[in-house]
Amino acid sequence: MADVAFRGATKRFDRRPAVEHLDLEVADGELLVLLGPSGCGKTTALRMVAGLEEPDEGEIVIGGRVVNDVEPKDRDVAMVFQSYALYPHLNVERNIEFPLRRRGVDAQRRRQTVHEVAASLGLQELLARKPRELSGGQRQRVALARAIVRQPRAFLMDEPLSNLDAALRLQTRADIVALQARLGTTTLYVTHDQVEAMTMGHRIAVLDHGVLQQVGPPHALYDRPANLFVAKFLGSPGMNVLPATLEGTAAHVARVDGGHVPLGDDGVAASGQVASLAVGVRPEHLALSPSGTLEAKVLLVELLGADVHVLCQLGHQTKLVVRQDASAPRPAIGDGVRIAVARGSVHVFTGESGGRLGGPG
Amino acid sequence: MRPDSRNGSGERGSRCRRGRASRRRRRLAARYTLLTIGALVVLAPLYLTFVSSLLPPSALAERPPPLFPLDPQWHDYVIAWTQGDLGVYLRNSAIQTGIIVCGQLVTSVLAGYAFAFLRFPFKRALFVVFLATLMIPFEVTLVTNTQTISELGWYNTFAGLTVPFLATGVGTFLLRQAFLQIPRDLREAATLDGYGRLRFLLRIALPLARPALAALGVFSFLAAWNQYLWPLVVTGSGNGVRTVQIGLKLLQGTEVSRTDVALAGTVIAVLPLLVLLVVFQKQLVRSLTAGAVK
Missing domain, CATH: 1.10.3720.10 (MetI-like)
Incomplete structure (x- = not known):
């Protein structure tokens, strides 16, 4: 086991930065999720740790040692690929033992280790099968087994669940968390799925355009997003963001299209310093109520089982989503409604840089 | 729907299936004919070479050449x-x-x-x-x-x-x-x-x-x-x-x-x-x- 760190790591492709001055520490035994949309640089960051990409600037550190010039095979990290990267011509047993062969482990020991790992992942019955004879979930487990069998210092997982169906993803997610907890191996987990990130990570690092936006425990990122990008990216649906103006210099109320929202007891004293503002409210902090301060029209009502998402239009352009309990009375499309904002739930961001100015927490 | 109309559509469906089967058979027959001709064109020289190699010198000059060696000359x-x-x-x-x-x-x-x-x-x-x-x-x-x-x-x-x-x-x-x-x-x-x-x-x-x-x-x-x-x-x-x-x-x-x-x-x-x-x-x-x- 080892800690992993990026120190000012930068990687460019054709002079365009994929990862820019990334400073990030992953503690020994931690499961850190690199989260972001496609092309944000999260996989490039992971590949830099694996040694599959060389940083143009900065350092990659594993177990206190700078590994920029260390060959991938000597970094002692195991990677689980999105495509699983199983060798198609080898059966499951040979696939799992493949890394051990290169390390000169004798045949009897290899066989014993492979069987132990296979048993821990429920693969004993599949050892003689070729990858093409396995389901997606089984392939995924074989890929995990191949990573585990080496007992590496760190696991690198590149969207390992993205090829699984929803039900299997849920199950495998739990399996990976349990496995990581049991082995205690430092893990970097890349995903674009914020639900995966929220449920699996000890901490989440959100990346956008190669730049680290925020890093912290899931609830901290959700409750106190550092900027508009994190606010909108985390949560399903994401945070509602409304262009706003403040009333007064030490404002307790922000005026938005279709009404106003309360800003909590401390208010925001920054109105004089910023040209434009945005306020953010999570859908669960909004409610349809005759006493609401926002006037809106219902555009869409989506029943999701336990919840209902009501998409509303405020004024001419602004849209927001209200999450309400399925048992609550449901409005019809086209209805005029009033929306109440829970006190102390409004986040305030600068409209230009998107940085956080104030809010709950 | 009236029973007679249902019967009518059933007969139409059956005729349609028969038509499709017959078209498929014709296509298959045409395909096999073409393949057979192709195989003959490719294999005939090989066969004739093999047969001629077993014929006595006198039979080689015969026209048309014999297609089967009655007295194969293995020597x-x-x-x-x-x-x-x-x-x-x-x-x-x-x-x-x-x-x-x-x-x-x-x-x-x-x-x-x-x-x-x-x-x-x-x-x-x-x-x-x-x-x-x-x-x-x-x-x-x-x-x-x-x-x-x-x-x-x-x-x-x-x-x-x-x-x-x-x-x-x-x-x-x-x-x-x-x-x-x-x-x-x-x-x-x-x-x-x-x-x-x-x-x-x-x-x-x-x-x-x-x-x-x-x-x-x-x-x-x-x-x-x-x-x-x-x-x-x-x-x-x-x-x-x-x-x-x-x-x-x-x-x-x-x-x-x-x-x-x-x-x-x-x-x-x-x-x-x-x-x-x-x-x-x-x-x-x-x-x-x-x-x-x-």
């Missing part, structure tokens, strides 16, 4: 084998073909791997040069190659027979394409598992490129075995390294200058090719149709 094969030295020529052809096939497989695998996986300067330009060699007919290089071989003192040697054919643009292209089909993730997984370039090539890339390798092997074999012009130019008197194709030509110029014996020799020379085609026909077809269907 023509013995004459071709012993007096025509076909055994020696076949051995020479096997050595020459073996060297060329092995050489082409090795050079194509290495060059194909380099073009598929390695990064080096002028990679694209070099690959175009490789492909450009496909446009140059062998005859164009005949004089230069002959001169080179003779300056190297390789006249009438296996080196002279084989070295000019040890590398091939087609093979390189074929293997490069096969290697490009291997996902990058597999290469990277192997790298992390501690497998360097050579081990990746031997343990992963080659087993996955087996169909392309087999196809290249068969094509190389066919081309090398059937060579006539080059062995004729770089081999001389004495049957030290002369190949079976030259041996067949010589059969007609010797004391066993008999058509039936020459035909028996031809059948003997063609046998290894037939065996190869039967054994590797699946790979051949696969390589010919590769890329046709995505």
Whole structure:
């Protein structure tokens, strides 16, 4: 086991930065999720740790040692690929033992280790099968087994669940968390799925355009997003963001299209310093109520089982989503409604840089 | 819906099914007819050669020629084998073909791997040069190659027979394409598992490129075995390294200058090719149709 760190790591492709001055520490035994949309640089960051990409600037550190010039095979990290990267011509047993062969482990020991790992992942019955004879979930487990069998210092997982169906993803997610907890191996987990990130990570690092936006425990990122990008990216649906103006210099109320929202007891004293503002409210902090301060029209009502998402239009352009309990009375499309904002739930961001100015927490 | 209308639609459906089945049968019949004609066109010369090799010399001149040998002359094969030295020529052809096939497989695998996986300067330009060699007919290089071989003192040697054919643009292209089909993730997984370039090539890339390798092997074999012009130019008197194709030509110029014996020799020379085609026909077809269907 080892800690992993990026120190000012930068990687460019054709002079365009994929990862820019990334400073990030992953503690020994931690499961850190690199989260972001496609092309944000999260996989490039992971590949830099694996040694599959060389940083143009900065350092990659594993177990206190700078590994920029260390060959991938000597970094002692195991990677689980999105495509699983199983060798198609080898059966499951040979696939799992493949890394051990290169390390000169004798045949009897290899066989014993492979069987132990296979048993821990429920693969004993599949050892003689070729990858093409396995389901997606089984392939995924074989890929995990191949990573585990080496007992590496760190696991690198590149969207390992993205090829699984929803039900299997849920199950495998739990399996990976349990496995990581049991082995205690430092893990970097890349995903674009914020639900995966929220449920699996000890901490989440959100990346956008190669730049680290925020890093912290899931609830901290959700409750106190550092900027508009994190606010909108985390949560399903994401945070509602409304262009706003403040009333007064030490404002307790922000005026938005279709009404106003309360800003909590401390208010925001920054109105004089910023040209434009945005306020953010999570859908669960909004409610349809005759006493609401926002006037809106219902555009869409989506029943999701336990919840209902009501998409509303405020004024001419602004849209927001209200999450309400399925048992609550449901409005019809086209209805005029009033929306109440829970006190102390409004986040305030600068409209230009998107940085956080104030809010709950 | 009224019962009669339901019956009506049922009859219509049944007629429709019958019509479809009959169309399918007609299409099948047409297909088999065409295939049979094609097979006859391809196999008839082989069959006639085989039959003629078993006929007595007098029957060879008959018109139309007999289609079945009533009194097969197997001793023509013995004459071709012993007096025509076909055994020696076949051995020479096997050595020459073996060297060329092995050489082409090795050079194509290495060059194909380099073009598929390695990064080096002028990679694209070099690959175009490789492909450009496909446009140059062998005859164009005949004089230069002959001169080179003779300056190297390789006249009438296996080196002279084989070295000019040890590398091939087609093979390189074929293997490069096969290697490009291997996902990058597999290469990277192997790298992390501690497998360097050579081990990746031997343990992963080659087993996955087996169909392309087999196809290249068969094509190389066919081309090398059937060579006539080059062995004729770089081999001389004495049957030290002369190949079976030259041996067949010589059969007609010797004391066993008999058509039936020459035909028996031809059948003997063609046998290894037939065996190869039967054994590797699946790979051949696969390589010919590769890329046709995505």
